Amino acid sequence: METKIIAVVGAGPAGMMAAIKAGELDQNVILIEKNPQVGKKLLLSGKGRCNLTNACDLESFISKFSQGGQFLRNPFSKFFNLDLMKFFEKRGLKLKTERQLRVFPLSNRSGTVLEVLKKELIRTNVKIMFKTQMKDMLLQDNKIKGLILVNERVLPCDKLILATGGISYPFTGSTGEGLDIARRLGHRIIALRPGLVPLETRQQYPRLLKGLTLKNIRLKFSDGKRNIISEIGELLFTEFGISGPLVLTLSGKIVDWLKEGKNVYADIDLKPALSKEQLDARLLREFRLNPKKTIKNTLKNLLPSSLINVFLDIVEIDPGKSVSQITQGERESLVLLLKGLRLNIIKSRPIEEAMITQGGVSLKDINPRTMESRLIKGLYFAGEIIDVDADTGGFNLQAAFSTGYLAGESAALS
Numbered sequence: 001m002e003t004k005i006i007a008v009v010g011a012g013p014a015g016m017m018a019a020i021k022a023g024e025l026d027q028n029v030i031l032i033e034k035n036p037q038v039g040k041k042l043l044l045s046g047k048g049r050c051n052l053t054n055a056c057d058l059e060s061f062i063s064k065f066s067q068g069g070q071f072l073r074n075p076f077s078k079f080f081n082l083d084l085m086k087f088f089e090k091r092g093l094k095l096k097t098e099r100q101l102r103v104f105p106l107s108n109r110s111g112t113v114l115e116v117l118k119k120e121l122i123r124t125n126v127k128i129m130f131k132t133q134m135k136d137m138l139l140q141d142n143k144i145k146g147l148i149l150v151n152e153r154v155l156p157c158d159k160l161i162l163a164t165g166g167i168s169y170p171f172t173g174s175t176g177e178g179l180d181i182a183r184r185l186g187h188r189i190i191a192l193r194p195g196l197v198p199l200e201t202r203q204q205y206p207r208l209l210k211g212l213t214l215k216n217i218r219l220k221f222s223d224g225k226r227n228i229i230s231e232i233g234e235l236l237f238t239e240f241g242i243s244g245p246l247v248l249t250l251s252g253k254i255v256d257w258l259k260e261g262k263n264v265y266a267d268i269d270l271k272p273a274l275s276k277e278q279l280d281a282r283l284l285r286e287f288r289l290n291p292k293k294t295i296k297n298t299l300k301n302l303l304p305s306s307l308i309n310v311f312l313d314i315v316e317i318d319p320g321k322s323v324s325q326i327t328q329g330e331r332e333s334l335v336l337l338l339k340g341l342r343l344n345i346i347k348s349r350p351i352e353e354a355m356i357t358q359g360g361v362s363l364k365d366i367n368p369r370t371m372e373s374r375l376i377k378g379l380y381f382a383g384e385i386i387d388v389d390a391d392t393g394g395f396n397l398q399a400a401f402s403t404g405y406l407a408g409e410s411a412a413l414s
C-alpha cells in the first residue's frame with residue numbers, strides 16, 4: 001500500500017480515532033486542532049465521567065438515534081460497542097457498565113479515556129499540530145489537494161477527514177467552521193438545531209427549586225389537548241426551567257414542535273404509581289391520623305421539603321393550616337396538582353447549551369460504506385459534523401468513534 005498524506009481536522013473523539021486508524025495502517029497522518037489540547041469536549045462528557053458507549057444490542061442502539069440510525073449500520077458493522085470497549089480495555093483502561101447499559105471508565109474520569117487516545121496517537125506516529133485552524137480546502141478537479149490554514153499557509157495532503165464537530169458548547173472548539181466549508185463546497189447542510197437541551201418555562205418557580213431532582217416522576221408533554229409524549233424518569237429544576245435525563249431525551253421533539261408554533265405544556269405527575277382515588281384516600285388517612293398537624297408537615301411524607309412551599313403557594317393553601325381545616329375542595333386541588341403540576345414551555349435553551357447539534361452534513365452526500373463525500377474525492381466526514389444524533393447513554397460518542405474509525409480506514413485503504 002502506498003503511503004499517503006492524510007490530514008485529519010479536529011481532535012475530538014471522531015478525529016482522534018480516524019487519525020489513530022489511519023496511522024495504524026502506516027499512513028503519514030497529520031491531526032490539525034485549533035485548541036492547544038485534544039479532546040476538550042470529551043473531557044466534559046458524562047459530567048466528567050465519559051459515558052463512552054452503551055452495551056445494548058445493535059437494533060436497540062440504532063433505535064436511539066433520532067437521525068442517521070440506519071446510515072450508521074455500516075460504520076457499526078466495522079467498529080461497534082464491543083470493539084470500542086475492547087480497544088480501551090486492551091490498552092489498560094478498565095470499564096464498567098452502569099444502569100441502562102451505559103459504559104464508563106472504572107476510574108469515573110474522562111481524563112483516563114483521553115490518556116489512552118493520546119498514547120495511541122503517539123504510538124501510531126500521528127503528527128499533531130495544535131493551535132492550528134483550518135480555513136479552507138485546496139481542490140483540483142473536485143479532488144482534495146490540501147488544506148488552507150487561517151494564516152494562509154497551505155498544507156498539501158492526499159486525503160482529508162473533516163471531524164470538526166457541531167456548534168454546541170462552542171468554547172470547546174466546536175464552532176461550525178467545518179460545516180461552513182462543507183456548505184461552500186456544495187454539500188447540503190440539514191438545519192442545525194439544539195438536541196439534548198434544557199427547556200425554559202413561563203413559570204418562575206423552577207428557579208426557586210434550582211438543583212432539585214425529582215426521581216420516578218411521569219412527564220407528559222402535550223399541546224393542551226393531545227398528549228404528545230409521556231415517560232417516567234428523572235427531572236431537574238434549573239434557573240430557567242427544567243432539565244435532567246428525561247427532559248434532555250425528549251427535548252429534540254419539543255424543539256421541533258415549538259418551531260412549528262405549537263403551545264407546549266409539561267405536566268409532572270409526582271405520584272405516577274397512584275391513581276387520583278388512591279392519592280385522595282392516602283391524604284384522608286394521613287389527615288385523620290394527625291388532624292392537628294400542619295399541611296406543610298403532613299406533605300413531607302409525599303413531597304421533597306423544598307417543593308412543599310411552592311406547591312402550597314400554587315394551590316393557595318396556608319402552609320401553617322392544620323389538616324383538620326383543609327376543605328374537600330382544597331384536598332381535591334392537592335390531588336390534582338400531585339398528578340399534574342403544569343409548566344408552560346416557552347423555548348429551549350440556545351444551541352450553545354445543547355449537548356449535541358441536530359442537523360449537519362446531509363447523509364445523502366456521504367457514502368456510508370466509506371464516509372467519503374459524494375461530491376469531493378478524497379474528502380471524508382466523521383462525528384457530529386454529520387446529520388446524526390442520538391439520545392443520552394453513550395450513543396453519540398460511539399457514533400463519533402465508529403464514523404472516525406471507518407473514515408480513517410477508508411482514507412488509508414482507498
Ligand SMILES: Cc1cc2nc3c(=O)[nH]c(=O)nc-3n(C[C@H](O)[C@H](O)[C@H](O)COP(=O)(O)OP(=O)(O)OC[C@H]3O[C@@H](n4cnc5c(N)ncnc54)[C@H](O)[C@@H]3O)c2cc1C
Nearest residue numbers: 010012013014034045046051134165173383384394396397
Ligand atoms: C457537556 C457534554 C456532555 C456530553 N456527554 C456525552 C456522553 O457522556 N456520552 C456521549 O456519547 N456523548 C456525550 N456528549 C456528546 C459528545 O461529546 C459529542 O457528540 C462528541 O464529542 C462529538 O465528537 P466530534 O469528534 O465529532 O466533535 P468534537 O468533540 O466537537 O470535536 C471537534 C474538534 O474539532 C476542532 N475544530 C473545529 N473547527 C476546527 C478548525 N477549523 N480547525 C481545527 N480544528 C477545529 C475543535 O476544536 C474540536 O476539538 C456530550 C456533549 C456535551 C457538550
